Amino acid sequence: xxSIYQSRIRTPNIFDWILxxxxxxxxxxxxxxxxxxxxxxxxxxxxxxxxxxLSAIGILSxxxxxxxxxxxxxxxxxxxxxxxxxxxxxxxxxxxxxxxIAAFILVGTxxxxxxxxxxxxxxxxxVIITLGTQILFRGISLxxxxxxxxxxxxxxxxxxxxEILGLRPEIFILLAALSLGWLVLHRSRxxxxxxxxxxxERIAFLMGVNVKWxxxxxxxxxxxxxxxxxxxxxxxxxxxxxxxxxxxxxxILIAILLGGIDFxxxxxxxxxxxxxxxxxxxxxxGLLIIGxxxxxxxxxxxxxxILALYSSSLRRQKHQPHNSRKESxxxxx
Amino acid sequence: xxxxxxSKQFRNRFLLLFLNNGLxxxxxxxVLVVAFIKPSMFxxxxxxxxxxxxxxxxxxxxxxxxxxxxxxxxxxxxxxxxFCAIIITQAAHKFGFFPGxxxxxxxxxxxxxxxxxxxxxxxxxxxxxxxxxxTLWQGISLILTNAKTVGMGSIPSIVLDYGIGINRILxxxxxxxxxxxxxxxxxxxxxxxKFGERALAIGGAEKAAFLVGIDVKMTKLIAHALxxxxxxxxxxxxxxxxxxxxxxxxxxxxxxVLTIVLLGGVSFQGGQGRMFSxxxxxxxxxxxxSSLVMLRTPIYYQYMxxxxxxxxxxxxxxxxxxxxxxxx
Numbered sequence: 001x002x003s004i005y006q007s008r009i010r011t012p013n014i015f016d017w018i019l020x021x022x023x024x025x026x027x028x029x030x031x032x033x034x035x036x037x038x039x040x041x042x043x044x045x046x047x048x049x050x051x052x053x054l055s056a057i058g059i060l061s062x063x064x065x066x067x068x069x070x071x072x073x074x075x076x077x078x079x080x081x082x083x084x085x086x087x088x089x090x091x092x093x094x095x096x097x098x099x100x101i102a103a104f105i106l107v108g109t110x111x112x113x114x115x116x117x118x119x120x121x122x123x124x125x126x127v128i129i130t131l132g133t134q135i136l137f138r139g140i141s142l143x144x145x146x147x148x149x150x151x152x153x154x155x156x157x158x159x160x161x162x163e164i165l166g167l168r169p170e171i172f173i174l175l176a177a178l179s180l181g182w183l184v185l186h187r188s189r190x191x192x193x194x195x196x197x198x199x200x201e202r203i204a205f206l207m208g209v210n211v212k213w214x215x216x217x218x219x220x221x222x223x224x225x226x227x228x229x230x231x232x233x234x235x236x237x238x239x240x241x242x243x244x245x246x247x248x249x250x251x252i253l254i255a256i257l258l259g260g261i262d263f264x265x266x267x268x269x270x271x272x273x274x275x276x277x278x279x280x281x282x283x284x285x286g287l288l289i290i291g292x293x294x295x296x297x298x299x300x301x302x303x304x305x306i307l308a309l310y311s312s313s314l315r316r317q318k319h320q321p322h323n324s325r326k327e328s329x330x331x332x333x
Numbered sequence: 334x335x336x337x338x339x340s341k342q343f344r345n346r347f348l349l350l351f352l353n354n355g356l357x358x359x360x361x362x363x364v365l366v367v368a369f370i371k372p373s374m375f376x377x378x379x380x381x382x383x384x385x386x387x388x389x390x391x392x393x394x395x396x397x398x399x400x401x402x403x404x405x406x407x408x409x410x411x412x413x414x415x416f417c418a419i420i421i422t423q424a425a426h427k428f429g430f431f432p433g434x435x436x437x438x439x440x441x442x443x444x445x446x447x448x449x450x451x452x453x454x455x456x457x458x459x460x461x462x463x464x465x466x467x468t469l470w471q472g473i474s475l476i477l478t479n480a481k482t483v484g485m486g487s488i489p490s491i492v493l494d495y496g497i498g499i500n501r502i503l504x505x506x507x508x509x510x511x512x513x514x515x516x517x518x519x520x521x522x523x524x525x526x527k528f529g530e531r532a533l534a535i536g537g538a539e540k541a542a543f544l545v546g547i548d549v550k551m552t553k554l555i556a557h558a559l560x561x562x563x564x565x566x567x568x569x570x571x572x573x574x575x576x577x578x579x580x581x582x583x584x585x586x587x588x589x590v591l592t593i594v595l596l597g598g599v600s601f602q603g604g605q606g607r608m609f610s611x612x613x614x615x616x617x618x619x620x621x622x623s624s625l626v627m628l629r630t631p632i633y634y635q636y637m638x639x640x641x642x643x644x645x646x647x648x649x650x651x652x653x654x655x656x657x658x659x660x661x
Binding site: 127135 | 451455456457458460461462464465466467468469470471472473475476480588591595601602631632633634636637638639640641642643644647648651
């Protein structure tokens, strides 16, 4: 115990600060690097377009982070986005605008409930189950669309392409998701339950938290959010396809890992997630702007993923006394 | 009371016996159904094709199963196999075919060692680490080849003849021997050698294994290195069949292997599994996929079937685990 108190009262120095805020520091470094690489990088127009690009990752990373805090995981969110877009646009083209929007949300809800049921009530391993449902949902959306992409109606595009204060609606949805996430996580009893479940499931259960229902609910919320993200993505791209959202799962995972949410749950906050999402969005946009080839981008994303995981494990070792580490299969060494 | 307890135990034992060999029964039933619908599936040539496909995947399935038994996982095997195949073709251009194979195998083992170091010594979560590796190695092999197909002509044509089964040893294609040797080797390693016992102990209860005195980190590292070698061998098997390599060759291999291993009753939590069940599961999946192709199922449904199979495998496993907990 002594070592913990020692580290708390140690006089702060600049290296400690950088180590504790390594992602924030990395974010500054990234902006600096890209600004040197391209003079147009630091401009209001570019900031606006980056914000638009990262909105999908940002909106979806909130429920994904809540799930990870409760010590579960969802790797199928990208596929759910694709499935929602395919079914939603099909129904919109047959039955009209409002049934289409309802279909977007409904399909997401059902997919999320399916995941949640398998994970919390059938007690299956979340990693493998969501890898499996990822393939399943992708297959369903390809089977429905037969590999063709669907065209949304003009009405749909008009409604989701207006601008307020020069900002597209997805940015307001992002802000709403962030504030809702902050309220739930830091200002409500439900948020404390999420932390408790992630920290120690058994004790949370004994405290009276309905652990199964909580995870089920979080996975359902993630499904609904995927439906919203599907609407946003379709309105941005102007197409629906089964492969929409294929490149969403990894960046979301990287963003929330960089944001200080550990594997194994029980820690993390909204401020961290915002920084992680900004880092990921700026990295992706900046690599495009300074003209890095697509394959090199893949290598960089993979390397950042492993680094993010390493930084999160370093943080965990620093902040948790050794003997209180949880007894999940990957935590124990 | 005693009588009731015994009858319940007997019923549970019977259920467990069925569940443990249920896959074999399912395979036989499935074979019968397909035989009824599509007798041409059972011509000698088709069966030989099944054997060849099984051997292509077997070289990676068995080390992967051992890795999962040890409580870790490697999702980067697909892109590592493509990367190794590319390395083999490039090295074969420069130094000749057999040194090229050697270099490819060393590459595979090194990547496995890197994964093992990250997972066991730096304590990173294996799923996410190797998901990162999946993207990383695919990106590197696409950069190296500029997304082109490479290596035409780097493989001697006599080797290619062995690879597609024209040249044979003792009337059997070499794939038969590859399958047999890999299975026997890993069966012995997992169930007859102390390494397998250690790996299973680590998968079952890592802390207990550590306290008993097993070098947990080293064992996991070796299991990862073996998986890397297996991925390189899978790349080699793809190469000697097609004669060329592309950066996206191994796409989806990791899910296929994972499905086979999980369906084979290897617990994802580690600590449980039999190599024989994995072998049966391998035949089952290969047979299923070939017959889906033969019955002209659309590709999307084939895609869906593998997702459903993963979920079914996990459901079955959790059922078996609950039952076996009840018995003991």
